[in-house]
Amino acid sequence: MLRCRRPLVALALLTTALLGAAPGGSGETISLAGTLPGQRLDVTLTQVVDPATATGPDRPTATDRLVATRFRLENTGTAVYQDSPAPAAHLLDTAGQRSTGLGLPTTAGPAFPGTVTLDPGATAEGFITFRLPADAEPAAVQFALNGGLADDVGQWSLPIP
Structure with a gap:
């Protein structure tokens, strides 16, 4: 599990790509803030x-495959959460893609x-699906509020048991 600020996202992506990912991370909850007051999941x-x-x-074609990730979102903030979860998530592979x-x-x-839409x-x-090359090795999944544009970014290492 990793929580980082947007300026460090590039470093986190590079580190994940170069070092690979440690197993584990499933079931861990990360508290993330959005860009507006009271937004927290x-x-x-x-x-x-x-x-x-x-x-x-x-x-998928013969050269790619789908990976589905299931997320649980809980609105722990004071504002209504309304967002599109799919574009807020990213899958990183060991090659840095x-x-x-x-x-x-x-x-x-x-x-x-x-x-x-979630009230406090x-x-x-629900599931968020990713399309990646058939031979790619997933390394991490990231999630950020506000369509992926919030400063807080949660990251879970893959594979998970």
């Missing part, structure tokens, strides 16, 4: 399905809707 990576099987028409989350449906479970104290769970 506790974010937990609860599951990784690799490879994931698409249920819609947007299926970064994939942005997609709202693709898979057999892993239900994806987050395009927009999630409310929770939501």
